[in-house]
Amino acid sequence: MKHTLNITKALADESRLRILMMIREKEVCVCQIVEVLGSAFSTISKHLSILKAAGLIESRKQGRWIYYYEPISPGPAVQGALDWVSQTLKDCGQIARDREKGTLVCSQDPEDIAKVQRHRVCMQHQL
Amino acid sequence: MKHTLNITKALADESRLRILMMIREKEVCVCQIVEVLGSAFSTISKHLSILKAAGLIESRKQGRWIYYYEPISPGPAVQGALDWVSQTLKDCGQIARDREKGTLVCSQDPEDIAKVQRHRVCMQHQL
DNA sequence: TCTATATTTCGCCAAATAACGAATTAATAG
DNA sequence: CTATTAATTCGTTATTTGGCGAAATATAGA
DSSP states (O other): OHHHHHHHHHHSSHHHHHHHHHHHHSOEEHHHHHHHHOOOHHHHHHHHHHHHHTTSOEEEEETTEEEEEOOSSOOHHHHHHHHHHHHHHTTOHHHHHHHHHHHHHHTSOHHHHHHHHHHHHHHHHHO | OHHHHHHHHHHSSHHHHHHHHHHHHSOEEHHHHHHHHOOOHHHHHHHHHHHHHTTSOEEEEETTEEEEEOOSSOOHHHHHHHHHHHHHHTTOHHHHHHHHHHHHHHTSOHHHHHHHHHHHHHHHHHO
């Protein structure tokens, strides 16, 4: 029951569903998710933590960047949940907009994205 | 997205998962759910309202009693979610205990259950 | 070795949600 | 028609959860 609840609670938030749909298409870096969803780094990090604890995503580190991807050997509960989410949201407008935005973002290196993000933080601190 | 979120949020609560598993097995009356879960009538009613709004259950009235049952023609999202929940919780201990308790409860008429519940409320008011 | 950096964790706050008792509603039974 | 009843809705309270900025952490790069 606990495992099931971890999964259902992880899925009970729009941002986390959007993140899952991004990750379903391809492995993505935290900074890329931040760009697409427009939330703070800390917020995205927290969402990712919940998804990972539920077994819905996995991560690896490369250089300074952490990439999140679909679990390699998901159990049946996780696999079923991921399939259900994909099927249910396949024609969703918000996901399509994210995909469009993500196409632009993910064609960039995390290095390049980081530059833009650093610059943006800088501008904000000057306000 | 809204429909998907309604479903995932409805599933993100233990009591509601337990209710769904009861209803999966057979149509049940509110008073029977109250007996098995041990919560207040108002609490169960609220849970049922959320499940119904998400399309996960349907209801009919017979005499003084309202029965809840699986949707007759569920859309793919609802059908997928119900299947996933059943599959995921089929070996769950809490569900087994509920089933055992429910076997005793559901062998009774709502009329009989109501008498016991009325008596119980009476005893509580005397305390 | 030290500095810069990407990300996570912490602390705080606002919003959302779960639980209950009381009040209300919609019927049924007598 | 009136009284009773099963269930729902409302109001209140406690708990959980989502969001952010600040602080902390781990590590790459100079």
